[in-house]
Amino acid sequence: MSKTASTNTATILEIVRMSTEDGPGIRTTVFFKGCTLNCAWCHNPESISIHPQLQWVGSRCIGCKTCLSVCRENALTLSEAGMQINRACCTGCGECAEECPGTALELMGKNWLMDDLVVEVIKDRAYFGTSGGGVTISGGEPTMQAGFASMFLKSLRERGLHTALDTCGQCSRGALEKVLPYAAMVLFDIKLIDPGDHKKFTGHDNRRIMDNLLFVADYIRSHVYPSEMWIRTPIIPGATATSENISGIGQFIASHLGGVVSRWELCAFNNLCRDKYRRLDQPWAFADENLISKSFIDELTETAKHSGANPDIIFATGATRLETLETQEKQESQQEVGGEI
Ligand code: SF4
Ligand code: SF4
Structure with a gap:
């Protein structure tokens, strides 16, 4: 791709409005297509290839x-x-x-021109102001299209919007340096603390990711912008959902990311993406996996809170098995009372 094309156009998978999961407040999340990792549990398999x-x-x-x-x-x-x-x-x-x-x-996946994408997300401005929200770039891995991502966030910043970069960290230092100056905050994934396990489940060990994480932390300490970082850990049965992994990540946060991380989310596995794999003619190793039980998430959250990381910044997010059963029972009881709902 030419330099001009990389800064003026990008392959975008989806624009999701009214999101409350990708940073503070109500946000519009722009999902870039193309990812540098290949996580076995990926919930967005359609985002891995950069091509439509x-x-x-x-x-x-x-x-x-x-x-x-x-x-x-x-x-x-x-x-x-x-x-x-x-x-x-x-x-x-x-x-x-x-x-x-x-x-x-x-x-x-669709190719967007910079100006068109800016106009598209600015339509949601009214929601951002009242909720403390803004625009998040996610993926896939948005730094794969760093030239565009950087200029896109700059343009939003110049219009006074809050901006966030959601990254897996598997990217070049140069790509990060392009995007960071225009991101008000960074959402950074730490999936697995053990390099061997990381390679087994994502295709790469985590050395570059952890190096980049330390770089981002130092960057935040020495710059006004970005001002904070959220860490996100997907809780995947048989992969990341072990007390050793959660404890190890917590110790890393406590030892290396003090004063920088304002939130650590444990994001529960969900299996709603089964059909996506089927439609892409791709097998999925987690197709028969159930949602995680609430008691297990509670247990891992307790582990996180005793890991050394600040317990006040640790939160579990996402649906759990108990909530699902409760919802089903509620729906069945409503059907019994009022017929179809
Ligand atoms: S299948 Fe559809 S998208 Fe693919 S080459 Fe044919 S017309 Fe184009
Ligand atoms: S055969 Fe099915 S997929 Fe093809 S054009 Fe008709 S409706 Fe669409």
């Missing part, structure tokens, strides 16, 4: 075969088994999705 990807939603397909005649690459085959997308042939042009009358074909 086609998906087919069978329940919307009316079987008209318009897409087959539109596709110049002969990448599509429709049979009783459903739509087969030959991903080796598909160029991601999106023409089939544009012509599909049932909206069964969707192209995930």
Whole structure:
């Protein structure tokens, strides 16, 4: 990609409005496409490739075969088994999705021009002001498109908006140096403290990530902007959800990130992305995994609070198994009382 293209256009997966999970207040989160890690549990598999990807939603397909005649690459085959997308042939042009009358074909990922994206997120300005929110860039890994990410945040900053960078930390120092000056805060993932486990579950050990984490902490200490960092740890059964891992991360925060980290979130695993894997024709090792029980999350939260990290900044987020059962029971009881809901 040319330098000009990298600062004026970016491949964006999705813009999510009214988010309360990606920083303080009500936020608009811009998900960049493309990731430098390949986490076994990834909840957004469609964000890993930087290229646009086609998906087919069978329940919307009316079987008209318009897409087959539109596709110049002969990448599509429709049979009783459903739509087969030959991903080796598909160029991601999106023409089939544009012509599909049932909206069964969707192209995930779109190239945005800088000015258009700025105008798009500024529409939500009224929500930011009253809630203390703003705009978060997430992914994927937004620093993969650092030139664009940097200029995008700068533009929002010049308009007085609060900005946040959500990063996995697996990126070049140069990319971080481009983006940090325009981020009011940083959300940084620490998934696994053990380098071997990190490599096993994400494809890379965590040496570069931890180096970058220390760099960001020093940067915050020596600059006005960004002013704070949140640490986020996904709680994944069989991978990150061990007392040794949580304890180790807590000790690292206590020893190296004092005065910089204002919140450490333990984010419960969810399995709502099963269908995403199916639509992308990808297997998922966690497809049969249940939500984590509330008692287990409580146990890990207690471990975190006794790890040496400031207990006042530690929070568990996300749905747990008990909450799900309670919700189901509530819905069943409402159905019994009032029929369909
Ligand atoms: S154009 Fe859309 S609705 Fe028609 S066969 Fe293709 S996917 Fe199905
Ligand atoms: S995105 Fe383009 S190349 Fe891919 S199946 Fe659709 S029309 Fe064919």
